Amino acid sequence: MEFQFASLADFLAMDGHGIYVWIAYGVTAAALIALAVYPSLRRRQLQRELQRQQRIQQRRQQVESDRIKTAEPA
Incomplete structure (x- = not known):
């Protein structure tokens, strides 16, 4: 064989x-x-954003429930 x-x-x-x-x-x-790495990085970013949005929503619900409790007459 010759190279x-x-x-x-x-x-x-x-x-x-x-x-x-x-x-x-x-x-x-x-x-x-x-092309191999980008989807996993994007997935992590989307998971962090979803967790952030869930925390914000939970805080809003907590504030709303606290406001309802304080507005109710005793």
């Missing part, structure tokens, strides 16, 4: 096209990683 390139340096240089090839590989890898 296309004589050395690792020749392989990385790819007859002068190496910089473009490796940048393309890097951009592709970064995009794939972002």
